[in-house]
Every structure is written in structure tokens, then in C-alpha cells.
Amino acid sequence: MAELNTGDGGGGKGGKVRSKKQNSKVDLTAMVDLAFLLITFFMLTTTLSKPQSMNLGLPDKNEKEPEKPIKVDEKRTMTIMMGENNKLIYYMGLLESPIAGPKDIEYGKGGIRKELLARKKSVLAYTGDKTKGIIVIIKPGKKSKYKNLVDILDEMAITGVETYAIVNDFQPKEKELLEKE
Secondary structure, eight states, X not given: OOEEEOOOOOOOSXXXXXXXXXXXXXXXXXXXXXXXXXXXHHHHHSXXXXXXXXXXXXXXXXXXXXXXXXXXXXXXXXXXEEOSTTOEEEEEEOSSSEEEEEEEEOSSIIIIIHHHHHHHHHHHHHHOOTTSOOEEEEEEOTTOOHHHHHHHHHHHHHHTOOEEEEOOOOOHHHHXXXXXX
16 A cells, blocks of 8 residues: 655654644555546546558459550660579560660669669650659569568669559569579
């Protein structure tokens, strides 16, 4: 039990005899209970930091209609392939007749980000239309890490690339490029 003593109030100096007063005691048990109730109330009602996630829009699948291939201008298309050990390869256009690449590149500010920004500017100069920007195809390999995919998606957000797709089908030549050391 918690209590508060306020001193002895009796006895004395100077010859007068006073009657000894009882120590007054304040019971603090109710105060401690209230403090713990308030602490638990605020702990339960506060919002803890919510996990952040990136929105990923996927098209609806209509099983009745077969998928029609979409014709895309290869001068606007950049393909990024991810392999094991943080390997990253990109090329512009088609692999059979690439505009740029295929080239090994690294993650980060001096690597893929710099290339994305440069290619974004060149596509804007080619089309002359802000609505027809660069299209990035992201191809994570079977041996690539989840962290690499998150890093590439972060680069898309940082560079402002609005149109990108995550695809997992590789052409035989692309598989060869990824398996080379």
C-alpha cells in the first residue's frame, strides 16, 4: 500500500507538554490505480505507425475474351532485367534491334536512375507529347531478390515513370544475358 507521511506533530520544546497527534496518512493506492488505467487507455487508443505500401494497379482478367497483344512503339520502351547478385541489365527497344544496350548497370543514383532520367528525356523529345512517356518493362529473374524489385519500383517512383509493367516471361536471348557473368 502506498502512503504519504506528513511528519510527527507532537512533543515539543519550551516546557509545554502537548498531546501527541497521530500521523496523518494519505492512501495513494487509488492514485496509482488511476495512473495505470490512464496509461493503458492511451496505449490502447493511440494509433501506432501504420505500415506503408506502394499501390500496384493490375488489370482485370476477363476469361471470356482472349488477350489481344498491345502494339507499343519500341522507341518508347525500356526493358530492365534483374538477375542474381544484384545484376541489372537494361536495353531500349527490341532485343533483336536495340536502340541502346543491352548493358549491365547498377542500382542507385549513378546507375539506373541516371539512365531512366536520360531515357525519359529522349522519349519526350521523340514524341513531343507529355502523355506519351517512356514505358518500362521490369523483368525479375527467378534468382533475383525481392529487395531488387522493391528498389526498381522505388526508382520508378523517384524518376516519375508513370507507365511500367512487371513481367516474368523471358525470351531465350534474355535468359542468356542474365546467366552470363
